[in-house]
Amino acid sequence: MKIHEYQAKALLQSYGIPIPRGYIAKTPEDTLKAAQTIKKGPFVVKAQVHTGGRGKVGGISIVESPIQAEAFAEEILGAKLVTEQSGPEGKPVHTLLIEEALLSKMEIYLGIVIDRAKGCPVILASAQGGMEIEEVVKEHPDMVITETVHPSVGLRPFQLNRICYGIHLDPKLMKKMTAVIHNLYRLFLDKDCSLAEINPLAVKNDGEIVAVDAKLNFDDNALFRHPEIAALRDLSQENPLEIEASRYNLNYIKLSGNVGCMVNGAGLAMATMDLIKLSGAEPANFLDVGGGATTEMVREGFKLLISDKEVKVIFINIFGGILRCDILAKGVVEAASELNVTLPVVIRLEGTNVTEGRKILTESGLQFAVASSLGDAAAKVTLALRDSFKL
């Protein structure tokens, strides 16, 4: 789960990491007031959106006066920011963060992630703060310090030393810096983060170390033990269809093609998308109804697919295994007739009682193309797509 920068900063502050003085605002008037309260310009006004790259598309403005801050707020509040990472539909701006602008002599990158292979948290640091870490890794791999933390022993002083010397930090600032690293690591563990990133972590001209930007992502599987984090979820930053899907434990990701697909299991769902693409069509979505799909989930999945206006053909690929295909087929028929599905539907079912299942589909009177294998299904999808364009 993602949270906003201002929420991340509040968490950092509660863990003793200094942040710039700032306020949030949801209206131009509050933006004006926030800047007036900070008093001394210049001010940084930052759109709060769940996507990176906002600086490059006008989501951040540095202004001299409260009036200018208000003017920027007028312009950007309610707008949608389309960035390199946001997807074509963009993210709506409902909240701004207004902060004092800082003068810094050094910008550091500091991040913590999980190294999957080692099964340990890893601390990443670089003197090239402000840049995307991916770019630093690509262009100056020698400038990224990585320290793997032993999960039971924890972060050791020698590792903190290596980080500080590695980024050529002024030795006088080491105490402050190691406190920031320690606190970020503590936060990472306490709150089950999947990513904790401060970029940049600025060394101000007066020697203070301040988190100028912050990004915290959380392990969805651990949210059950952090209700206070779960409460920070901002639904306005998520695709409405994806929210609807998550309500029924469906895993849905909107894509740009026109073949709506519903599959059980993430791996098979990805393979199905790949198959559609190989047959010359484009998947409209990723929709995983779970390894053990039920008829209710199939019905909800159907609803999602037909609410996407781009979808021209529906492809259902369920490998039931233990699930009984006759029951699943009944569910599909019920859902299709109840929802009055008029789009062509290609279905591929496998599992216990598959013959009965296929019989129910063919005899339903609905226009289902029943496929006998993955290859057959791909051919039927392409055919249905071609026919839909003829009409």
Added chain:
Amino acid sequence: MSILIDQDTGVVIQGITGGEGAFHTRQMKEYGTKIVAGVTPGKGGQKFDDVPIFNTVREAVENTKANTSGIFVPPAFAADAIMEAVDAGLEIIVCLTEGIPTLDMIAVKQFMKGSNSKLIGPNTPGIISPGKCKVGVMAGYIHTPGRVGVISRSGTLTYEVVDQLTKLSIGQSSCVGIGGDPVIGMTFVETLNLFEKDKDTDIVVIIGEIGGHAEEEAADFFRKNMSKPVVAFIAGVTAPPGRRMGHAGAIVTGGQGGAREKIDILEKAGITVVKNPSEIGETVARVLAVRKSAYRL
């Protein structure tokens, strides 16, 4: 033969009285798996069908011939269940639970250091040695005994591949779901090593997906240590970047993790990579045929 489990495996089911645990215990018994014990704290002394229930895994191990555990415990308690199984000295631990917090799994990995237990999963359909034993949730009937080893990070996609093989009359020695989570027990490499040593496995199919760099390690292991052919499929060529695997994994692994990069690395190592998921079975048949004709010459 087969790897990890066979007709002599004795299984204890942790969470045997829960909905999933109960259903799949009966399914496994029907397939022929020897379920020798169940564990549900508070229900020790009772029976599930004819299976004795114990309060702790240690008691189950002391009183039965259990050497393997199947875990059907809810995510919040699953990490503890794995540690209990490790502590009780079980050789093979199959954790079917989906949704265990990553930090919990990190603690499990630490706990397991120095033990002889092998963990399969979590978030796996389990493992099956067709005709002998299954510890998992897969449908038994799609499998058939034979000489192909299958290793997969996914569930239903594995069923798809096995189904293709079985329909071509190509049987499997063992099928291992290593699990789809970021931090897992046995990896592709450890499982490949077992198949390489298994004299009843002729070829291995690996089913990978985007994220992490387990497939890259498998490629490296194959190049250095394997004499048997490997066929691979990687799901997710069309997956949008950044949605399932955040930037995080890619940074630590130096930009690896995308499907195309994985395919490239596997092919360079000499592994046959199948691009079309509907052609995995045929490809295995073709590679096996080429091998056989090479032997005849």
